Amino acid sequence: MKIFSSKQLYEADKVTIEKEGIPSYNLMERAGGYVYEWMHKRLQGQPVPIKVFCGIGNNGGDALVIARLLLKNGYNVDTYIVDCNDKRSTDFLKAYEALKNEVKKWPEIIKGVENFPEISPQDIVVDGIFGIGLNRCPEDWVKALFVKINESKAYTLSIDIPSGMYGDRGLDKDDIVVHSTFVLSFMSPKLAFFLPETGKYINMWDTIDIGLDPEYLATTPSDVKLISKPEIQQMYKGRSQYTHKGMFGHSLIIGGSFGKMGAVQLASKAALRAGSGLVTAYVPQIGVPILQTALPEVMVETDNFNGKVFEEIDFQTEANAIAIGPGMGTDEKTVAAMESFLKSQKAPLVIDADAINIIAKRPALMKQVPALSILTPHPGELERLVGKWDDDFDKLEKTAKFAKNHNVIIVIKGAHTITVYDMQLYINTTGNPGLSTAGTGDVLTGVITGHLAQGYHPMEAAMMGVYFHGLAADVAVNQYGIEGLIAGDVTEFLGRAVMSLFEKPEQEGAQAPPQQ
Numbered sequence: 031m032k033i034f035s036s037k038q039l040y041e042a043d044k045v046t047i048e049k050e051g052i053p054s055y056n057l058m059e060r061a062g063g064y065v066y067e068w069m070h071k072r073l074q075g076q077p078v079p080i081k082v083f084c085g086i087g088n089n090g091g092d093a094l095v096i097a098r099l100l101l102k103n104g105y106n107v108d109t110y111i112v113d114c115n116d117k118r119s120t121d122f123l124k125a126y127e128a129l130k131n132e133v134k135k136w137p138e139i140i141k142g143v144e145n146f147p148e149i150s151p152q153d154i155v156v157d158g159i160f161g162i163g164l165n166r167c168p169e170d171w172v173k174a175l176f177v178k179i180n181e182s183k184a185y186t187l188s189i190d191i192p193s194g195m196y197g198d199r200g201l202d203k204d205d206i207v208v209h210s211t212f213v214l215s216f217m218s219p220k221l222a223f224f225l226p227e228t229g230k231y232i233n234m235w236d237t238i239d240i241g242l243d244p245e246y247l248a249t250t251p252s253d254v255k256l257i258s259k260p261e262i263q264q265m266y267k268g269r270s271q272y273t274h275k276g277m278f279g280h281s282l283i284i285g286g287s288f289g290k291m292g293a294v295q296l297a298s299k300a301a302l303r304a305g306s307g308l309v310t311a312y313v314p315q316i317g318v319p320i321l322q323t324a325l326p327e328v329m330v331e332t333d334n335f336n337g338k339v340f341e342e343i344d345f346q347t348e349a350n351a352i353a354i355g356p357g358m359g360t361d362e363k364t365v366a367a368m369e370s371f372l373k374s375q376k377a378p379l380v381i382d383a384d385a386i387n388i389i390a391k392r393p394a395l396m397k398q399v400p401a402l403s404i405l406t407p408h409p410g411e412l413e414r415l416v417g418k419w420d421d422d423f424d425k426l427e428k429t430a431k432f433a434k435n436h437n438v439i440i441v442i443k444g445a446h447t448i449t450v451y452d453m454q455l456y457i458n459t460t461g462n463p464g465l466s467t468a469g470t471g472d473v474l475t476g477v478i479t480g481h482l483a484q485g486y487h488p489m490e491a492a493m494m495g496v497y498f499h500g501l502a503a504d505v506a507v508n509q510y511g512i513e514g515l516i517a518g519d520v521t522e523f524l525g526r527a528v529m530s531l532f533e534k535p536e537q538e539g540a541q542a543p544p545q546q
């Protein structure tokens with residue numbers, strides 16, 4: 031699913047109005063009408079007190095349409111105009127006139143703190159104060175209203191975007207945002223919904239199709255995409271009957287050091303569960319008995335030194351995909367081994383954990399990293415790689431430029447992991463806070479490597495790996511709970527996650543995975 035920028039959404043608006051030959055106000059009526067229907071379907075006429083807060087732009091206009099329709103249908107509504115600017119939009123004024131003409135209960139005007147109404151936790155708040163047109167920090171009294179809404183603990187339905195949040199940029203130090211219980215966003219969710227500093231203000235969101243020009247939406251490229259089931263179904267290849275393990279690639283996982291051999295175990299097992307035909311772990315000698323005991327399915331290679339860390343990386347395995355980093359440590363000997371290893375590599379690698387930290391300390395090493403390699407940093411590792419950022423949007427820009435300059439794929443891990451390549455962002459939709467536990471990153475490395483070994487393009491391997499890793503965790507929490515989930519559980523549920531890709535809603539019947 032494409033995520034459009036605010037500029038593109040304004041353009042889509044304009045194109046639709048021109049093509050359909052309709053006044054722009056019709057779109058406001060459409061948008062407000064759909065939100066009203068959404069609310070009515072859930073409220074079914076219940077007399078819950080609804081407080082509709084309207085700004086003075088088109089977001090406020092949408093809210094006025096919603097208020098009018100609610101009032102006309104007998105709901106218990108109080109409407110407030112948050113009078114934060116003299117420049118009321120033309121369509122806002124039309125919606126205001128329509129409300130005055132059609133219902134008896136006119137809005138109250140809020141000009142400052144003294145006009146604030148009481149808001150109780152039992153109220154429903156409709157937040158239509160600012161939409162994607164917010165372009166500066168609101169005045170203090172407006173922010174005080176946001177705080178009042180937030181402190182009320184009322185169910186808050188934000189129209190298009192939580193007021194106070196910018197669609198395409200981060201927050202400033204003094205900004206305050208309405209905390210939304212639910213955001214109904216027009217046509218496309220906004221990028222800010224998926225970034226930690228802004229996404230935390232949103233509990234749930236959904237989109238409302240207000241019928242913008244389909245041709246514009248289909249043909250306009252977007253730099254940001256949401257990756258969910260349909261996108262992954264298209265990538266997934268399945269298997270035919272006449273297969274053998276040699277057809278599904280050989281993964282090599284290079285990592286481990288004294289006390290951190292578990293990272294290699296986790297990654298190796300995950301590569302197998304992701305479907306890699308063969309898996310070999312390359313560990314320092316001390317790790318050989320550990321790996322051989324823990325994972326009978328995995329082969330093991332080691333260096334010629336009797337050490338707790340690598341001193342060289344030299345192997346016989348003819349791997350289709352190589353991951354380096356889990357549990358590897360940053361000992362000087364390991365750094366030297368990794369340097370000479372990188373020089374010999376041409377095919378894309380999966381680079382994680384300490385391998386990223388080593389590169390961060392020796393930026394010149396990036397020159398040796400093969401094109402289309404996949405780097406999987408968590409936020410701390412990413413900062414070491416690309417430097418400090420001002421906010422999440424700045425982080426994305428810095429990461430995208432870094433990835434472009436070095437022709438690599440970067441997987442920014444966290445809630446809504448974002449895969450970055452060629453100035454494009456791919457936002458994952460699976461996963462949960464149960465993944466915030468030791469070793470889940472190692473599992474991710476294994477899953478991505480397992481897909482790469484099976485012949486998926488590195489971008490597909492990265493996106494599918496991230497998606498299935500999150501989905502496996504989503505399935506696993508049903509059994510273990512958020513706190514109880516541990517990294518190995520994610521691996522155990524990988525198969526279940528892939529199976530669920532082809533489950534249809536029950537009444538439609540299950541569909542078998544497609545064959546190659």
Ligand SMILES: NC(=O)C1=CN([C@@H]2O[C@H](COP(=O)(O)OP(=O)(O)OC[C@H]3O[C@@H](n4cnc5c(N)ncnc54)[C@H](O)[C@@H]3O)[C@@H](O)[C@H]2O)[C@@H](O)CC1
Nearest residue numbers: 043087088089115160161162163164165166167168190216
């Ligand atoms: N295609 C779409 O997506 C549609 C969008 N519509 C609505 O239109 C909204 C955008 O409307 P607008 O562009 O009028 O913008 P907003 O409704 O977000 O309002 C902001 C208005 O206040 C001004 N403003 C910005 N920051 C301010 C501040 N800190 N203090 C005071 N005033 C400030 C702006 O100049 C602008 O006029 C969308 O979010 C959506 O709700 C709908 O009306 C219909 C179609």
Ligand SMILES: Nc1ncnc2c1ncn2[C@@H]1O[C@H](COP(=O)(O)OP(=O)(O)O)[C@@H](O)[C@H]1O
Nearest residue numbers: 408443444445461462463465468469470471472
């Ligand atoms: N709150 C969360 N929601 C979704 N995914 C999460 C969350 N917290 C962590 N994750 C995922 O868990 C993994 C953690 O990786 P990482 O920090 O490298 O762990 P480790 O180093 O212990 O293996 C990443 O895939 C990340 O996206």
Ligand SMILES: [K+]
Nearest residue numbers: 157160191193
């Ligand atoms: K809003």
